[in-house]
Amino acid sequence: MGFGEGVVRREDPRLLTGQGRYVDDFGHDALAVAFVRSPHAHARIVDIDVTEALDVEGLVAVYTWEDLPGRVGEPLPLLIPHPSLTHGRTGYPLARDVVRHVGEPVAMVVAADRYLAEDAVDRIAVEYEPLPPVVGIEAADRADHLVHDDVPGNLGGILRQETGDVDAAIAAAPHVLEFRLDIERSAAMPLEGRGVYARWDADDETLRVYSSTQASTSVRAAIAAKLDLAPRQVEVIAPDVGGGFGVKIVHPWPEEVLVPWAARLLGREVKWTEDRREHFVASAHERGQLQRVRVGFDDEGRVLGLDVRILHDHGAYTPYGIIIPIVTSTQLLGPYKIGAYRAEVRSLYTNTLIVTPYRGAGRPQGVFCMERTMDRIADHLGRDRSEVREANLIQPGEFPYDQGLTFQDGRPLVYDSGNYPELLRKVRKLIGWDGFEEERASAAASGRRLGIGIGCYVEGTGVGPYEGGHVEIDSSGRVHVSTGLTSQGQGHQTVFAQIAASELGVPIEDVRVTTGDTRRFGYAVGTFASRAAVMSGNAIALACRKVREKALRIAGEALEADPADLEITDGVVHVRGDRSSAVPLRTVAVLSNPLRYAFDEEAGRATQFATAASPDRPPVAPGEEPGLEGRGYYSPVRSTFAAGAHAAVVEVDPDTAEVAILRYAVVHDCGRLINPMVVEGQIHGGVAQGIAGALYERMAYDESGQLLNASFMDFLMPYATEIPRIRTGHLETPSPLNPLGIKGAGEAGVIPVSAVIASAVEDAEGLRVTSMPMSPDDLFELRLRARDDASLRTARASRAAAR
Structure with missing residues (x-):
């Protein structure tokens, strides 16, 4: 059964014409929240004096940690514990005694509007006793100072994974190389920052919360637990979300606890919307290793x-445990067969912002390591870089392939399907690999410096434990689909509608999709790890199959036909091969309800009529339910594994060291394609973020823990002018692990980009590239060091010859 050809994104007309509704579009009359945030990376709180703030007109309340009751004031949850995380630590909603990074919330102000709240914040005097900050991975590893007094060596945990006898394998190898690689911090930077709006209904004792989140059901569970409410008393809605990329998967943020708590306590609507500096210093970063x-x-x-051996900077706290190092250490292997492998990750505390998954989630670092290794091997042997990769690839006949490690879902790292040699072959052709030397020579003749790079990757997608879907067909024939995970631009309203339309045999125009609303679907995990299509897509398909089965059974009774002889086409149930014997799905929906309503088109009103029940059975048969609806859950045995290969041609300016990307090619395998346009959009957006991480974006901390570039004036991002046209190709190796045969695609574009750009720049310059991002300054410094090294070698050779 196909998903339909040429289906365009259904969300875009509404969003592109300004009709989207984001958190800050709600609650215009709500009280506003602002926070006093620490200016120090590490300090003891000596005193908080709110006296002057009390004179601000419109001030409603000021809260510090001492004002927080019961569970509200307890540390935030450690979301993903792990045996290797021996010293997990999380922060308090408002700092208690010690602050451990710039931007940590210290006090909360509630006022009539945000301007007045900020005025009050400015008048609150906090006395700090500065403590020595720990900034940077190597400083954390030296442990001259501690971030947490009770965490020896700043070491949150040590993760080890190993297959085979690594020391023996390396000792026996004909060639051995050793080197160091560095990846600096970056961050997601969605266009819409975080935001929370809450209102308490005292009459029915329910709390409604709107949050710009990737995990509405998890936020609901956390708020209910913190505020001692039953989950049914809390509704959490993710309206339109202006980008997430992982930073909005944390649950709960301090603000997601404090704003609903204040709304309930004050009996007023309360809202907080993050400003851009707050996002830089108080949300989350990633990448640094x-x-x-x-x-x-x-x-x-x-x-x-x-x-x-990896040193990983996880910042001041570990709400997400060591999930990023787990992903790095396992996805590092990529599509290759490695004889013996050992990864040891030391996850370290620093007095910088927390680290949580950002699009790619540890994979870009792992792929950078492996692909740089492949290039070093090729350089050492004088072999073609793509041929070295080809020599190590897992072959199509070797699936399922067990890498012998444990993945982030706690299951064995077993690749389900793929054709890695074909991915490599296709990307070589797409980028023009075989004819590049002629192109390089032609460019060099006119003074231009070109280089080409390549990189492969494997991405674990569709991580469990589960997602669900609910499908209902109403008496107008409309199909209502809901799932608990959230949407922030991925095209869920399109893709899920395609799945439902395909499964039910209805026009896609008749399908309406709702995501991220706990009123519609109360149990879910969330949108992250390229899991939405695999998890909710399959859950929706299973729910649709239940609805379809029931619809055929009811229609069979009406048509006096065997349900096995029926099919659904364009929303009409008919006998296979005979469309004259048919009944519309909207009529089937009416027939499914013992208390039926039909729409009288001439009268323009709905007419109720009772069921003529058979005298020998009740109107609702045992085991049946009224209505034409179904609910399904999908829980995988393990993750699916998408894969791909990227390649790029770059030009490096001989004078300014600026890098321009002339061509970029991607060949991706995400199993069975639902919507090629949506997948291409995901790839293009991911490549753009990858280019940003490779050449522009970094978090520049000074030695005191101050973030020096916490604004869009100083945090560099590429414009459209820096992103080349991206050539794409697709390969479909269906996954055998789920009913639809699909794999995830959301992070594929970003994962190998730094490795590919590094490979291309190194090829152009003839200099060793060992760190990312690579700015013109960085490259210029590399050139200077290479010249100094060459001069030193020449001088040494001259002295030796003279002797």
Whole structure:
């Protein structure tokens, strides 16, 4: 059954014409919240004096940690515990005694509007006793100072994964290389920052919360637990969300606890909307790692043993545990067969902002490590970089392929399907790999400096534990689909509608999709890890199949036909091969309800009429339910694994060291394609973020823990002018693990980009690229060091010759 061809995104007309509704579009008369945030990276709170703030007209309340009752004032939850996380720590909603990063909330102000709230914030005097800050991975590892007094060595945990005898494999290898790689911090930076709006209904004791979140049901559970409410008393709605990319998956943020708590306490509507500086210093970052690699390989470039030691900066707290290092250490292997492998990750506390998953979630770092390793092997052996990769690829006949490690879902790291050699072949053709040397020579003749790079990756997608879907057909024939995970631009309203329309045999125009609203669907996990299509897509398909089965059964009774002989086409149930014997789905929906309503078109009103029940059975048969609806859940045995290959041609300015990307190619395999246009959009957006991370974006902390570029004036991002046209190709190897045969695609574009750009720049310059991002300044410094090194070598050679 196909999903339909040429289906365009259904969300876009509404969003592009300004009809979207975001959190800040709600609650115009609500009280406004602002926060006193720490100006210090590490300090003890000596005193908080709110006296002057009390004179601000329109002030409603000021709260510090001491004002927070019961569970509200307890530390925020550790969301993903792990045996290797021996010293997990989370912060308080408002700082208690000590602040551990710039931007940590210290006090909350509620006032008539945001301007007045900010005025009050400015008048609150906080006395701090500064403590030595720990900034940077190496400083954390040296542990001259501690972020948490009770965490020895700043070490949150050590994660080790190993297959085979790595030391023996490397010792026996004909060739061995050792080197260091660095990846700096970056961040998601969605166009819409975080926001929370809450209102308490005292009459029915319910709390409604609107949040710009990727996990509305999880936020509901957290708020209910913190405020001692039953989950049914809390409704959480994610309206239109202006980008997430992982930063909005944390649940709950301090603000998601404090704003609903204040709304209930005050009996008023309360709202907080994050400003851009707050997002820089008080949300979350990612990426920062230092990697030390030791690799042994043979004359063909096959990796016999790989030993990777990683220092990971997880910031001041660990709400997301060590999920990023787990992903890095496992996805590092990519599409390759490695003879023996060991990864050891030391996850370290620093006095900087917390680290949580950002699009790619540890995979860009892992792929950077592996793909840089492949390039080093090729350079050492004097072999073509793509041929070295090809020599290590898992072959199509080897699936399912067990890498012998444990993935982020706690299940074995087993790749379900793929054709990695074909991905590599297709991307080589798409980028023009085989003819590049002629292109390079032609450019060099006119003084231009070109380079080409390539990179492969595997992405675990569709992580469990579950998602659900609900499908209902009403008496007008409309199909209402709901699922609990949220949407922030991925095209869920289009893709889920396609699945429902395909499964039910109805026009896609008749399908309406709701996501992220706990009133419609109360149990879900969330939108992250490229899981939405795999998880909710399959859950919706299963729910549709229940509805379809019931519809055929009811229609069979009306048509006096065997349900097995019926099919649904364009919303009409008919005998296969005979459309004259038919009944519309809207009529089937009416027939499914013992208390029936039909629409009288001439009278323009709905008419109720009772069921003529058979005298020997009740109107609702045992085991049946009124209505034409169904609910389904999908829970996978393990993750699916998408894969791909990227390649790029860059030009590097010989004078300014600026890097321009001339061509970029992507070949991706996300299993069965639901909507090629949506997948291409995901890839294009991901590549743009990857280019940003490779050449522009970094979080520049100074030695005191101050973020020096906490604004869009100083945090560089590419414009459309810096993003090339992206050539794409697709490969479909259906997953055997789920009914639809699909894999995720949301993060594929971003994952290998830094590795590919590094490979291309290195190829153009003939200089070793070991860190990302790579700015013109960085590249210029590399050139200077290379010249100094060359001069030193020449001088040494001259002295030796003279002797």
